Amino acid sequence: MKRLLIMIAYAGLCAAARASAPAVRTTPSYQQRMQWFADARFGVFIHWGIYSVDGITESWSFFDGDIPYDDYMKQLHGFTASHYDPQAWADLIRASGARYAVLTSKHHDGVALWPTQHGLNVVKDTPAHRDLVGPFVKALRKDDLKVGLYYSLIDWSYQDYPAHTKTDTRYRIEDDPARWNRFVTYYQDQVHDLTRRYHPDLYWFDGDWEHTPAQWHSKELRDWILAHNPDAIMNSRLAGWGDYGTPEQGVPIARPPYKYWELCLTMNNSWGWQPHDRHFKSVDQLIRILADTAGMGGNLLLDIGPRADGTIPGIEADTLRQIGQWLHRNGEAIYGTVAGLPKDYYAGDSTLSQDRKTLYLFIDGNPQGPVLVKGLTNRVGRAWVVGNGTILSPQRVGATLGNAPAPLYIDVPADTLDPQHVTAIALKLDGPIKLYRDTSKPTQLDPDEPTMRTAQSW
Numbered sequence: 001m002k003r004l005l006i007m008i009a010y011a012g013l014c015a016a017a018r019a020s021a022p023a024v025r026t027t028p029s030y031q032q033r034m035q036w037f038a039d040a041r042f043g044v045f046i047h048w049g050i051y052s053v054d055g056i057t058e059s060w061s062f063f064d065g066d067i068p069y070d071d072y073m074k075q076l077h078g079f080t081a082s083h084y085d086p087q088a089w090a091d092l093i094r095a096s097g098a099r100y101a102v103l104t105s106k107h108h109d110g111v112a113l114w115p116t117q118h119g120l121n122v123v124k125d126t127p128a129h130r131d132l133v134g135p136f137v138k139a140l141r142k143d144d145l146k147v148g149l150y151y152s153l154i155d156w157s158y159q160d161y162p163a164h165t166k167t168d169t170r171y172r173i174e175d176d177p178a179r180w181n182r183f184v185t186y187y188q189d190q191v192h193d194l195t196r197r198y199h200p201d202l203y204w205f206d207g208d209w210e211h212t213p214a215q216w217h218s219k220e221l222r223d224w225i226l227a228h229n230p231d232a233i234m235n236s237r238l239a240g241w242g243d244y245g246t247p248e249q250g251v252p253i254a255r256p257p258y259k260y261w262e263l264c265l266t267m268n269n270s271w272g273w274q275p276h277d278r279h280f281k282s283v284d285q286l287i288r289i290l291a292d293t294a295g296m297g298g299n300l301l302l303d304i305g306p307r308a309d310g311t312i313p314g315i316e317a318d319t320l321r322q323i324g325q326w327l328h329r330n331g332e333a334i335y336g337t338v339a340g341l342p343k344d345y346y347a348g349d350s351t352l353s354q355d356r357k358t359l360y361l362f363i364d365g366n367p368q369g370p371v372l373v374k375g376l377t378n379r380v381g382r383a384w385v386v387g388n389g390t391i392l393s394p395q396r397v398g399a400t401l402g403n404a405p406a407p408l409y410i411d412v413p414a415d416t417l418d419p420q421h422v423t424a425i426a427l428k429l430d431g432p433i434k435l436y437r438d439t440s441k442p443t444q445l446d447p448d449e450p451t452m453r454t455a456q457s458w
């Protein structure tokens with residue numbers, strides 16, 4: 001009896017303790033931190049800095065010697081941001097269907113867009129005279145978009161940074177480690193400041209190639225960020241300490257070797273505003289790239305370059321809006337999906353719903369005949385055109401041989417295709433996707449090589 005009473009009292013104490021204990025916040029796992037990013041699939045990159053005054057290449061133009069450093073820096077006087085309307089930017093990003101945006105808070109030229117305590121910044125050094133990051137962050141959050149800040153580890157303007165231009169180095173780290181340490185303190189303080197002020201969801205580092213992880217103290221910075229901003233994610237350009245891969249410009253041919261990745265891509269051939277560069281990708285090409293990227297399990301981070309007054313060039317804004325219209329019709333096949341079929345099962349881009357029970361196939365243009373899927377073991381229930389709901393009737397043609405399923409043909413009538421761009425169709429499967437893998441026969445890889453000889457030599 002006494003033991004029972006003690007147990008009851010103990011249980012009561014525990015319950016009371018539970019009730020009054022402050023909620024302990026568990027540290028989110030890697031996957032939990034990455035989930036919004038994996039679901040987003042599309043983001044907008046913004047390269048905005050003093051290089052938009054003369055419309056020249058961001059930072060590299062003086063580093064590579066195309067223009068003297070002092071002339072490059074004269075652009076400080078022309079950076080007005082006079083028509084900067086962060087809410088209009090955020091609304092445009094929202095309309096594009098992107099789920100996040102990444103703004104260059106500081107490029108390699110060292111000019112910060114926020115009032116950093118040390119170093120160049122637009123508040124004290126340009127006629128813009130105000131913080132440009134804060135209002136952007138606020139507007140994105142108002143539109144329910146995730147906030148990414150690009151930050152260049154390199155700072156070719158800062159007196160304690162070794163490199164100034166390609167041909168002019170201030171000092172070597174080995175000769176003056178104390179000076180390098182001063183730089184590390186400066187740059188990490190800037191990242192701390194960005195964190196405290198804006199609490200970004202994503203840190204987009206750049207420029208790590210100039211030094212080693214140990215020199216950057218990149219693990220230390222990562223740990224600090226996660227201790228102060230536990231849900232944050234970081235790209236890979238933190239010298240090996242990031243969360244996701246960042247292929248740049250070239251659309252990968254095969255799925256890149258990262259669990260999470262993001263292709264960053266310019267709309268023309270420039271990151272910042274360069275009016276002479278009219279080599280714009282078409283909306284159709286960009287949508288294909290988006291489908292291709294999603295089909296390989298990655299995100300597309302599509303870049304725009306606002307002018308020095310803060311206006312976004314019309315062609316870039318139009319492109320974003322048109323992508324948004326397509327996503328509005330076809331978003332189900334992009335958002336929240338995972339990588340689709342290998343190309344030998346379907347000769348195009350495809351994605352799968354997270355439970356892998358719905359297969360989305362993308363069709364470029366008019367297929368001029370039924371769409372073919374090979375090796376799909378599942379039974380297909382409903383099939384439809386994502387953009388307009390038209391019901392389709394896939395057919396198995398040919399006999400199932402052993403375990404090899406007959407090919408599936410899907411007729412998609414021309415009048416059901418997306419009116420402008422890529423068409424997405426959906427196939428509801430009877431369970432998580434199962435693909436047939438043909439291991440019984442050797443594949444003839446080299447057409448000059450007789451198959452039997454290959455088989456025998458195996």
Ligand code: GLC
Pocket residue numbers: 047058206207248264271
């Ligand atoms: C490169 C360039 C830089 C650009 C970035 C975007 O690292 O140095 O100019 O901002 O790519 O991904």
